[in-house]
Amino acid sequence: MSEDIGRVMALTWRGVQGPLGPEVVSRIWSLDLQWLKPLEAEVAVAALIEAGWFIETDTGIIPVTIPDEAKTPLGWFPRPSILMHPRRFLSTQQGTDTPADIETYTKTPNLEQSSDEAFLLVAEATGLEVKEIRRRCERKKRALGPVEEWFCLALLAREQGLEISPLIPVLRK
Numbered sequence: 001m002s003e004d005i006g007r008v009m010a011l012t013w014r015g016v017q018g019p020l021g022p023e024v025v026s027r028i029w030s031l032d033l034q035w036l037k038p039l040e041a042e043v044a045v046a047a048l049i050e051a052g053w054f055i056e057t058d059t060g061i062i063p064v065t066i067p068d069e070a071k072t073p074l075g076w077f078p079r080p081s082i083l084m085h086p087r088r089f090l091s092t093q094q095g096t097d098t099p100a101d102i103e104t105y106t107k108t109p110n111l112e113q114s115s116d117e118a119f120l121l122v123a124e125a126t127g128l129e130v131k132e133i134r135r136r137c138e139r140k141k142r143a144l145g146p147v148e149e150w151f152c153l154a155l156l157a158r159e160q161g162l163e164i165s166p167l168i169p170v171l172r173k
Contacts, residue, residue, distance in 0.1 A: 004078050005053060005086060008035075009063040011072060019060030019145075022049070035077050044083035052089035057145035064089055118153055118170045126160040 012028055013020070020028075026041035036044060045061070048054050054061040116130075119137075123130045133156065140152035150171040158164055 002087075003067075004082050005048070006065070006067040007072050007076065008078050008083065009053075009066045013063060013066060019057045019062045021060045022046075025061065029083075033077070036080055036083065040080055040084060044080070047084050048086055051086040053086060056143065058143075059145065118150070118167070121167065121170055122153060122157045122160075122162070125157070125162050128160075 008029075011033070012025060022042075022045045025045050026038065029035045029044065030038040030041040035041075045054070049056060049061060053064055055064055119130050119133050122128075123133045126133070133153070136156050137149060137152045140155060141147065141149060144152065154164055154167065154171055157167055
C-alpha cells in the first residue's frame, strides 16, 4: 500500500514545488491522470489527509514523504480502494524521503531557541503552562507553514483573549 501511495505522490508532485490545493490534486487524479472519478478523487484526498499522508498548509496540501526513486511501470494506476481507504501513515515507513523543496514547508520550528520571556509572559497571562504554550505554537507552525514562531505565539495569545499590543516588543525578540 505505501509503495502505491508513494508512486501516487511522486507522480502528482512531479515537477511541482510546494503545496497544491486539494481541489487541484483531485482534478489531477480524476481528469489529468484519469485514475478516479471526480467524487472518488475528492474522497481519496480527504482520506489521505485524515490518514496523515498529506500535511495541510495555509496554501494547500503537501505529501508527508515522496520516495526518492518511485519506479512506475508503464500502464500502472493505483487501485481506488487504496487511495480512498488508506492505512495511517507511519513515520517509520522505509524507503521514503521528503524532497528538499517540500521539506521547507514541513520543518518543525525549534521553539527551544525562542525567547523564554515571551513564552513565560503568555503562559502567565493565560494561566497555561509554558510547555502547553510551546506545544500549541509548534502545532500552529506546522499548520501555517512558513511563518515565524513569534507570529504563532501572537496568534495563540490573541486566541486566549490577550491584548497583543503590550506583547509585541517581547514577541519580536
